[in-house]
Amino acid sequence: MTTRRVARVSRFGDVGAMVLADEWMRAPRGTEVEVRVTHASLGSTDLLARRGGYVLQPMPGFVTGYDFVGVLESESAVSVALGLRAGARVVGTLPRMGAHATRLVLSPTFLVALPEGLDPAVAATLPLDALTASRALALAGPARSLLVQGASGAVGSLAVQLAQRVERTIVGTASARSRDVAAALGIPLVDYTKPDWPAAVRAQAGGAVEAAIDHTGSPLVREALAPDGILVHTAFVGRPGHERADSLRGGLAAARNRRSQPREAVVSIPTFVLRRRPEYRRVLTGLLADAAEGRLAAPEPVVVPLGEVWDAHRAAEAATPGTKVVLAP
Ligand SMILES: NC(=O)c1ccc[n+]([C@@H]2O[C@H](COP(=O)([O-])OP(=O)(O)OC[C@H]3O[C@@H](n4cnc5c(N)ncnc54)[C@H](OP(=O)(O)O)[C@@H]3O)[C@@H](O)[C@H]2O)c1
Known part of the structure; x- marks a missing residue:
């Protein structure tokens, strides 16, 4: 067991509904791996879910965030088979919210490698x-x-x-x-x-x-x-x-x-990620390579520390065109 910090929605409502909590996190089981999250985007879907209006709405107490960039803290037979070893920089999308956390335990099949030369904050705006x-x-x-x-x-x-x-x-x-x-x-x-x-x-x-x-x-x-x-x-x-x-x-x-x-x-990307994992990984790998090689322009990341999650929500609500808020746990 280890601890992690998460950004939770305590009730449906405004920015004041966000709370930071420290909690126990279980160790990886079987072929799961642990990721130390370095960047996680905060987008329009997170704001909608905080207000309680999201079509796949979790109950209050949920952790926001679908996608993230991080560092693999452990490896498993499956991660190694996918070319992802401990210490690798990875990018992922979750099939349900929960990425606004300092650490995640998950199947490595949700992960792909961060391409060389792609800024992790920029990568985090994309998945x-x-x-x-x-x-x-x-x-x-x-x-x-x-x-x-x-x-x-x-x-x-x-x-x-x-x-x-x-x-x-x-x-x-x-x-x-x-x-x-x-x-x-x-x-x-x-x-x-x-x-x-x-x-x-x-x-x-x-x-x-x-x-x-x-x-x-x-x-x-x-x-x-x-x-x-x-x-x-x-x-x-x-x-x-x-x-x-x-x-x-x-x-x-x-x-x-x-x-x-x-x-x-x-x-529905949550359904796509859940049901069509190999295709999800192939498409995401291609999109990240496009961004790394200049074929796809990502929004400008506005990086806000996780500890200032309220400012991050305010910045996301301001929705400055051409930018995307990225939490840095
Ligand atoms: N299906 C999925 O799996 C999935 C995944 C991610 C996002 N989404 C959804 O996709 C939508 C867009 O997300 P986003 O992150 O791109 O949002 P965003 O960055 O906030 O962009 C919203 C865009 O919509 C425009 N807009 C606002 N009102 C409009 C209207 N009445 N008619 C036409 N355009 C209008 C805005 O233009 P102005 O700035 O000019 O007003 C802006 O360009 C959200 O509803 C989000 O929840 C779905």
Whole structure:
């Protein structure tokens, strides 16, 4: 047994709901390994879960955080078979929240190696969001025209960059506050705060788009989408106080519409990480290599010590475009 420090949500609510706790951590069993976490991202999903509105909402008392970078403190037959020995720098995503901790005990199959030359704080901004962008594009298929909602956001900007690897028309949405960040991606932009924005998307794309990646659940997205296109949901924004129920409702409706016109699909990275481990590791390894070799631009990390988790939540809530908060335990 050893001790660790974690950032917990003590009740659903504002930043004051966060508490730091020191607790016992069991030793690794079987093929598990121990990771000393050095960096862990704090994103929009953590803020939503702290407020109690996340679709996969844990009960109060949970530790936030899905992804992390750290150092392997132990090894096992499985980690060695995966090329991960004690002392290695690793990157991982958990299938349920709990990464905002100084130490983790977990299966090494959740881990991949941190590539040479990639700053660990930058790497920490990527796993959850880059996997989301990558899965969303995989579900969108070979669409020749694509709408990316929130092109300046953590997921949106990565989705645009990955989509640009194929010859296709990409239109993004952004409001005035984040337009400059989205404009750096070199795609036409439409302001989603304007009532006729779907018409503006169609005008920019030369017609209705064949696929849309959306995190809002807004019915207006369909007005920009071709009837035989595909609508890929990464999230559903709910009414204040009803986020979780609205999100569940959106997910169920999308499941019902998976064969309708347009087709709908939902991205769930926790499910992907849990059920498709080898593919998860292969995709994440590729995305990190892309970032290390300059083919994928990550957001600028804003590193905040774990001991200042309240400041970290405030910084994440300010959502400065082009940046992502990273806790440093
Ligand atoms: N499915 C999964 O497994 C998974 C994984 C990770 C994240 N997510 C979800 O993906 C969503 C995006 O996450 P993120 O980390 O990228 O968030 P983020 O960095 O906060 O970005 C949000 C983006 O949405 C834009 N936006 C806000 N309101 C909008 C509206 N009404 N219409 C269109 N765009 C709007 C913002 O643009 P402005 O700044 O211009 O307002 C910003 O670009 C979140 O809901 C998150 O929970 C899902």
